Amino acid sequence: MIAVVTTVFNDRKGVAEFLQSMREQTLQPSEVIIVDGGSRDGTWELLSEASDAQGYGFQLKIHQETGCNVARGRDLAIEMAGCELIVSTDIGCEWDSEWIEELSAPLRNDAGCDLVIGSWGVKREGLEGPWAMTEWGLKGDQFLEATPDSYSSSRSIAYRRAAWESLGKYPQDLTLAADDAVFHYLIEQAEVPRSSAPTIRCYWHRHKRLKSFLREASRYGLGDGEAAIRMKDHSLIAGRLLLEVIGLVGGGLGALFLVGWPRAVCLVLLTVAVLSIVARIARLQKARGALKREGIDWPMFRLLAFVYGTKFNSSVGYLKGLLRGGTACRSCRQRLREMTPQLYSERRAAIVSGDRSPNSFATS
Known part of the structure; x- marks a missing residue:
């Protein structure tokens, strides 16, 4: 029982490619949940048609909340899931057919593993325009062949629902970016029992225009701050x-x-x-x-x-x-100060035993 969760905003083409890629997975998810942030380019209409038609081999669930940020979108998607194992990604990538199978394998095979850090890369042949090539010239071939100690990006990550709940979910008080960066630091500070999927199966699409790279840098800087x-x-x-x-x-x-x-x-x-x-x-x-x-x-x-x-x-x-x-963003900063392995373990045990509501650990 695996749920794939993601968010989208004004990316009709990306949604179509995403749904097709999920249909082609060697290990089919039970659910695919997409939260739309208020798209105005036909993305929501496409999602609605797809949800009405179904027939994908998995249950497609959709939800729209205009103006919600990425962190809230991820949290809403996971809350809608009926599965214990969560696979997270970003629309605007492409995925090999073995992506879900390999990313979720450590969770399916080891009850002591709570989280899997996925590998990702940027395809050189997929870059379009001189500015995308400029980034390539600066950074070279961007490949992360993940280890358990690697940076965990939510474009390719899998975890147990209880782990996400024990970490307090994603930080919704951030404006837009850095939600997965905060999640990564929480993972490290909590010393979450984790593994990795070292083969690159997820590929990140990059921008065509300089303006888009500058806007991305502003968002990342804002979220980090x-x-x-x-x-x-x-x-x-x-x-x-x-x-x-x-x-x-x-x-x-x-x-x-x-x-x-x-x-x-x-x-x-x-x-x-x-x-x-x-x-x-x-x-x-x-x-x-x-x-x-x-x-x-x-x-x-x-x-x-x-x-x-x-x-x-x-x-x-x-x-x-x-x-x-x-x-x-006091709540986010407080969570980063307070998270420890002991706190994570106590929350994890309370959730599993049913002694405490998972929502009691979440902060906005």
């Missing part, structure tokens, strides 16, 4: 950007118009900023060569625009998230 996670990483990124801006603008102007020791300080700032930028460009030479061999025009310009644009948007998003999260 709201949850107050990865603070060191974001501080280093933002700090270097700020140093370069201050050094180029302030240092350059000061070196031109000031005298004495203030001018010397400005010259130092300018020199540091220039060296930082030169170091970035030097590190991008390998990516530039790869893009040039692929026939991408203006490779260095694209690389610099991508790097500086995504880092700037991520940093601004993070700052906004920190400010908003101080009041709006």
